[in-house]
Amino acid sequence: MKGKLSHLDWLESEAIHIMREVAGQCANPVLLFSGGKDSLCLLRIAEKAFRPGRFPFPLMHIDTGHNYPEVINFRDNKTKELGERLIVASLEESMAKGTIVLKSADEPRNKYQSITLLEAIEENGFDCCIGGARRDEEKARAKERIMSFRDEFGQWDPKNQRPELWNLYNAKVHKGENIRAFPISNWTEMDVWQYIEKEKLELPSIYFAHKRDVVKRNGAIVPITEVTPAASDEEVENMMVRFRTVGDITCTAPVASNADSVEKIIIETASTLITERGETRLDDQVSEASMEQRKKEGYF
Template identity: 50%
Template structure:
């Protein structure tokens, strides 16, 4: 029996990975490559859905070994309590080495987005805290779960994003990145941010959470929650002292589409309380994922400005 051209083509077609498996293979390759080439890598763990996917990919990359680098959470002090609880139980469960870092000085001086504005608040509690933590740990590479589809300036980021000794990004002077060959050469004090999820979209992340049964923070699932409506955003209320004058909490079936800090992340009205329903809901979305993030909209190009300074 001889194979016809058609058989060969069919056989070859069967042996193509579907797009999600291709992305998984690419991400595992990136994780292994950076873990092999850098002296002290660390994984930025933000507790969100993207971090959860990145963490699972790291488990896969080094199986049956353990993840050969620590996780770093930059805790602004304004994270949802459900996030912190999830962080502590999940990282314990998978045996990961977790480092938590806060800009205590700024927090003790009462840094908050209402007084400082979101730009300055993020600068102190996220960017500065991150740069300090990276310097303290002597980390020469940091994995981040950022995706290029999230925001316009992220669309221009390399998978290996070079940062100077001050942690700054120079978008006009990036290293060309060809094939899957990464240039890991840095001088002392410089570092590389590594983005294994660069080519994933929001839909890919949810499909992967579904097929891999990855645990995520319950805030992503819709249920009745105590909220107030504040300048167009649905703000979750955990205690009375979060209320402003004249505000009355109401119960609303809602969930978070992306997770950030309590004051700057709004909920969306939703009935989706399983991952497949969240995916189904995504197809009806006409607005972007980061739209409920106050920080990205302060000024045209605000994400780029923050990234130049060292933000993820």
């Protein structure tokens, strides 16, 4: 029908509008870029929002130090191709400074990202972080604002969020306070994959089915890497797998899959029976409210 946008065009237009509001209202924003599929959608949206100009913000990666090399290479190549500036804020630097203290050397590092993020926000004076979170990911996200207010300590207070009406966004903050802007709030995992297909976005290779050494642990497939070795009594298998999300090695698990193209992943996503986080984010299974808790502590 003429004059009626398809859902992907509508979602894209909404996301462009949100990004331009950030650029128009905030003095010093930054875009959080991990090399993951959601943040790659954000980069394409930023291109559509600001080209032929430069992005009115740098990109920033919160690096846990536990990365798949493919993703880091991809991150660096992508940044170079776009000609934009990348800031890498490293958890290992926070550990060296003593602001992050791990309980044990092999403890998953995802939840400590908040500390490094808040340090980087303070150091660079950012008043807004653009992130790729979606409301369909988790129930603590279902009530998240598109422009979410964080206080001086980076905390999210669900009872003290600004009402958000029409497409009017209030990104005003005092010094030290922060806005987290989520342009793809209204996207589902399926929307993300369809957008990747439509825009022919390149992704890190680990999103596609490949052979990998894994063990089965507590019902999850755990990849065997330098930081996640197999226990002596575990049997290592070489399996066809792909990753549905890309994060810290210690808490991101792949799924068994033969889908080696975006098209096949879409078909698999359509028939999948398990949510993205339930299947592949080992850290969200700990407690029913763990995402809500992490967000209150400054997580994006």
